Amino acid sequence: MLTYLSASTIYPVSKPPVKNGIIAIDEQGYVRGLYNPQEAQDLNIQVTAHYQGVLVPGFVNTHCHLELSHLQGKIPQQTGLFRFVSAVMKNREALAEDIVQAMATADEEMYKNGIVAVGDISNQTISASIKLQSKIYYHTFVEVLGFNPEQASAIMSKARAVKDSFAPLKASIVPHAPYSVSDPLFVEIAVQGKEEDNLLSMHNQETPAEDEFFRSKKGAFLELFKMLAVDLGFFQPTGKSSLQSTLPKLPTTKTLLVHNTQTAQEDVEFAKAKHPDLYWCLCPNANLYIESTLPDVDMLHTGGVQLTLGTDSLASNQQLSILSEMQTLQRDKGMQFQIMLQWATLNGARFLGIEAIYGSFDIGKRPGVVLLEALEDEVISPSTRITRLF
Numbered sequence: 001m002l003t004y005l006s007a008s009t010i011y012p013v014s015k016p017p018v019k020n021g022i023i024a025i026d027e028q029g030y031v032r033g034l035y036n037p038q039e040a041q042d043l044n045i046q047v048t049a050h051y052q053g054v055l056v057p058g059f060v061n062t063h064c065h066l067e068l069s070h071l072q073g074k075i076p077q078q079t080g081l082f083r084f085v086s087a088v089m090k091n092r093e094a095l096a097e098d099i100v101q102a103m104a105t106a107d108e109e110m111y112k113n114g115i116v117a118v119g120d121i122s123n124q125t126i127s128a129s130i131k132l133q134s135k136i137y138y139h140t141f142v143e144v145l146g147f148n149p150e151q152a153s154a155i156m157s158k159a160r161a162v163k164d165s166f167a168p169l170k171a172s173i174v175p176h177a178p179y180s181v182s183d184p185l186f187v188e189i190a191v192q193g194k195e196e197d198n199l200l201s202m203h204n205q206e207t208p209a210e211d212e213f214f215r216s217k218k219g220a221f222l223e224l225f226k227m228l229a230v231d232l233g234f235f236q237p238t239g240k241s242s243l244q245s246t247l248p249k250l251p252t253t254k255t256l257l258v259h260n261t262q263t264a265q266e267d268v269e270f271a272k273a274k275h276p277d278l279y280w281c282l283c284p285n286a287n288l289y290i291e292s293t294l295p296d297v298d299m300l301h302t303g304g305v306q307l308t309l310g311t312d313s314l315a316s317n318q319q320l321s322i323l324s325e326m327q328t329l330q331r332d333k334g335m336q337f338q339i340m341l342q343w344a345t346l347n348g349a350r351f352l353g354i355e356a357i358y359g360s361f362d363i364g365k366r367p368g369v370v371l372l373e374a375l376e377d378e379v380i381s382p383s384t385r386i387t388r389l390f
């Protein structure tokens with residue numbers, strides 16, 4: 001049996017919006033038809049439910065850390081990346097049952113917020129049980145870090161074991177950030193990535209000190225490495241930005257760069273020339289939480305890169321909601337709803353390689369159906385409500 005939903009506007013994402021459109025959904029949630037009012041009338045379609053609002057496909061959250069969910073409200077805001085990282089390290093230890101409970105709540109919150117798929121960073125195996133039971137699709141990025149070249153092989157074999165524990169769910173081994181991964185570890189990640197045609201994800205240019213470290217081996221990162229007792233004797237500055245120094249070390253498999261708050265136009269040009277399959281993830285609420293700054297979104301957008309959205313974790317966000325990320329970009333950067341909707345749905349699905357099912361209202365897909373109410377003239381406001389219909 002088909003359910004026919006009509007709404008003030010339906011946004012298929014892959015096609016222009018349909019005013020007063022009608023969408024047919026089957027019992028399993030698959031899209032079976034999408035009609036304008038005239039077509040629906042000609043076919044004598046009886047609408048099951050009408051909504052004063054808009055329908056959009058389910059959101060794809062391409063950057064989260066589910067295993068940090070228990071840190072919600074525990075990490076001070078706007079202290080900069082270093083204090084943030086050390087606060088996370090200090091507060092991270094907790095009872096396993098508390099961590100699991102917080103992750104279950106976060107998973108449920110994402111579902112209610114219309115999120116259908118998540119790219120999730122994990123350092124441990126603890127999120128596996130939640131992901132296996134979840135109604136959300138998860139791809140786990142098993143994150144490795146280690147700046148000591150001698151430890152590369154040991155780090156990698158531990159990561160392989162973590163990755164295996166997420167089976168049968170999708171998982172791949174990824175670098176944490178340009179500044180936290182040694183050259184031999186990058187080589188091992190690249191070999192593994194090529195062999196398995198893996199997706200990669202990496203935090204990128206989150207703070208000005210990151211570029212400074214690569215350009216001149218100076219700045220606040222030296223303090224951080226001192227605190228972590230890392231010997232930097234082997235590190236040579238490159239005279240280039242962090243991204244330009246690191247991208248050549250990655251394989252050209254599909255890769256997501258996360259944050260990009262300090263990324264300059266020349267980095268984008270370099271990246272486009274060097275790597276054929278890059279995606280750029282924006283996590284604006286986390287950027288405001290940690291560093292109180294936002295990326296040059298306009299430059300990235302006009303630069304023609306493939307953008308996606310992420311919530312980051314509850315350690316650096318008040319909520320796990322892609323709509324809230326869109327609201328921030330609309331409020332602070334003037335980005336248009338329809339442009340961001342593509343980032344929030346189809347682009348994320350393409351990055352995760354699940355666009356045959358998710359990301360748009362095309363016949364045969366099962367993308368989730370999300371109702372947004374009180375979205376006047378495509379302006380997301382604090383009173384905009386979100387309801388998961390399918």
Ligand SMILES: [Zn+2]
Binds near residue numbers: 312313
């Ligand atoms: Zn992150």
